[in-house]
Amino acid sequence: MSTVVKTKIKKDDTVQIIAGKDKGKSGKVLRIDRKNGRLVVQGLNMVKKTVRPKNQQDKGGIIDIEAAIDTSNVMIICKKCGPTRIGYKLDGDKKKRICKKCGETF
Ligand SMILES: [Zn+2]
Numbered sequence: 006m007s008t009v010v011k012t013k014i015k016k017d018d019t020v021q022i023i024a025g026k027d028k029g030k031s032g033k034v035l036r037i038d039r040k041n042g043r044l045v046v047q048g049l050n051m052v053k054k055t056v057r058p059k060n061q062q063d064k065g066g067i068i069d070i071e072a073a074i075d076t077s078n079v080m081i082i083c084k085k086c087g088p089t090r091i092g093y094k095l096d097g098d099k100k101k102r103i104c105k106k107c108g109e110t111f
Contacts, residue, residue: 009039012076013091013102018111020079021088022049031082035071043073050074085109 014020014034021031032046052072058065080088083104092105102111 012037012039012042012044013093014044014076014079014081015102019082020044020046021082022046022074022078023080023088024078025050025074036073037076038073041073042076044076044079045071045073046079047071081111083107083109083111 014037016034016037018034019031020034022028027049030049032049034044035047036045038044048071050072051069053067054070056065056068081091083089083106086104086107086109089107090105091111092103094101094103094108094110103109104111
């Protein structure tokens, strides 16, 4: 049985990395892999990847590419108060994501 990891973070959120080599850096979420609880942040957690030549003119080579980060290693950034946790607030019958510290909506 597969479980989907619950994360409140969405694509295009700005997050800060709280563990690992890019700790303290922030960037925009490009993709989320909800099945594995991982996400890719633009320009962060870069790894070298070897690319095979596509044709005889192309030599291939090594490129830098973003590697996925565990969602537990990032925090969303509130534009008012910085890295924070996401809470929810009901607005009519809609559930809104809010900053747990200051109540700012995301
Ligand atoms: Zn806030």
